[in-house]
Amino acid sequence: MPKLNKQVLLASRPQGAVTEANFRFVEVPVGKPGPGEVLVRNEWLSLDPYMRGRMSDAKSYAKSTEIGEVMVGQTVGEVVESNDPNFKPGDKVLTPLGWQLYGIASAKELTRIDAKRAPASSYLGILGMPGITAWFGLLEIGQPKPGNTVVVSAASGAVGSVVGQLAKIKGCRVVGIAGGKTKCDYVVKDLGFDACVDYKAGNLLADLREHCPKGVDVNFENVGGMVLDTVLRVMNLHSRIVVCGLIAEYSATEPYGYKMLRSVLVNRIKMQGMIVFDWKDRYGEALKGLSGYLTEGKLKYRESIVEGIDNAPKGLIALLKGDNFGKQLVKLA
Incomplete structure (x- = not known):
């Protein structure tokens, strides 16, 4: 040694x-x-x-x-x-x-x-902190129901990729947001999302409206900034937003100025921050579920x-x- x-x-x-x-x-x-x-x-x-x-x-x-x-x-x-x-x-x-x-x-x-x-x-x-974060953030805060539309930002990332697959298992329509065609293709073709919007293409709002014709019931937010501000414009009445990450803002020298927070009021949105340590006493529950789906071939990473x-x-x-x-x-x- x-x-x-x-x-x-x-x-x-x-x-x-x-x-x-x-x-x-x-x-x-x-x-x-x-x-x-x-x-x-x-x-x-x-x-x-x-x-x-x-x-x-x-x-x-x-x-x-x-x-x-x-x-x-x-x-x-x-x-x-x-x-x-x-x-x-x-x-x-x-x-x-x-x-x-x-x-x-x-x-x-x-x-x-x-x-x-x-x-x-x-x-x-997938069997660690990112997977556990996806499990509790989506299921406990997002509370997806069959037929709901779930939007996931940073959809090809460690957390977002698991969130989307779990939402599909729960019977939801899942739309990812990612940067670039290669990532979007991976999210749809490999992970099984219904659609993926490339935010770098410059048509985020129009593309979200196209792929979420019934609006958005659950937004799992990993990016923040312009992405979150845009998704707020397509949220449904009594929808849920899981604020898991704000990676677009972590290196900013000035906070992002949100313009669409009125949507939270008008649509009575439940918007909650998510830190995985709050569920530390239940990690075993998530790991059992994640490993089961992984063994069954229902989760990819x-x-x-x-x-x-x-x-x-x-x-x-x-x-x-x-x-x-x-x-x-x-x-x-």
């Missing part, structure tokens, strides 16, 4: 878009686990939009990453050394160890995964992979620009 551990630290807070200059690479000794602790060799690192918020010092639902700290993130890895009876070397685990090749965590922070049942990387995607920890900053920057297909990952080993 190497004596040195490579880490990626937050070097500075972004002013606008994230750049590689916001990160710093260091090498430190691997370290030894103490009582009740486990040393893990990370194999996969998850990259997620929420990381942009953690790089900021603005008040949010979770603590910001401090300058000089290891960048936050979930990983999947293998136990190298354990001082806890619940884990042994060779176990595959889900961890909160962040952007580094090795890490020491309390055994209580680790979750054992079954890499024989599903690929290890899937526990960071795709991964965008960058190789090596040195390319992790490039991967996050690409994700925030919308260049990824499905779940964005870094292969560490």
Whole structure:
């Protein structure tokens, strides 16, 4: 085992878009686990939009990453050394160890995964936080009913792709919003959405009206900004909006000025923010449902992979620009 551990630290807070200059690479000794602790060799690192918020010092639902700290993130890895009876070397685990090749965590922070049942990387995607977010956001807040029209923005992403497929399973008409013909083709042909609107084509409102002739009953919002403002114009009476993400606004230096909030009043829309941690006591319920559908072939997923920890900053920057297909990952080993 190497004596040195490579880490990626937050070097500075972004002013606008994230750049590689916001990160710093260091090498430190691997370290030894103490009582009740486990040393893990990370194999996969998850990259997620929420990381942009953690790089900021603005008040949010979770603590910001401090300058000089290891960048936050979930990983999947293998136990190298354990001082806890619940884990042994060779176990595959889900961890909160962040952007580094090795890490020491309390055994209580680790979750054992079954890499024989599903690929290890899937526990960071469809069987991880994105899949669980889709499950509870759609079913608990969106409350889709058979025959409803469901619109999903960032439809080819890690969360949106699962939301749309779950909505189809529930008997809904599903219309995605994505950037570019390639992503839209994937959403319809591979994931089974009824239609997908390319917002980059410049006809978002007209295209939504064409593909949602009965209006929109549920909007699963991952983008915000112009996209959300436009969807507000086609929402139905007593419809629901799940505000899961606002990726279009994360790097903005000024908040987006919404023009169509009147629709919430006129249509008596239920609009609710969604943070997956609110359902932490019920994660098992979602994982059981997701794994069942995955085994039955009712759910498909795709991964965008960058190789090596040195390319992790490039991967996050690409994700925030919308260049990824499905779940964005870094292969560490």
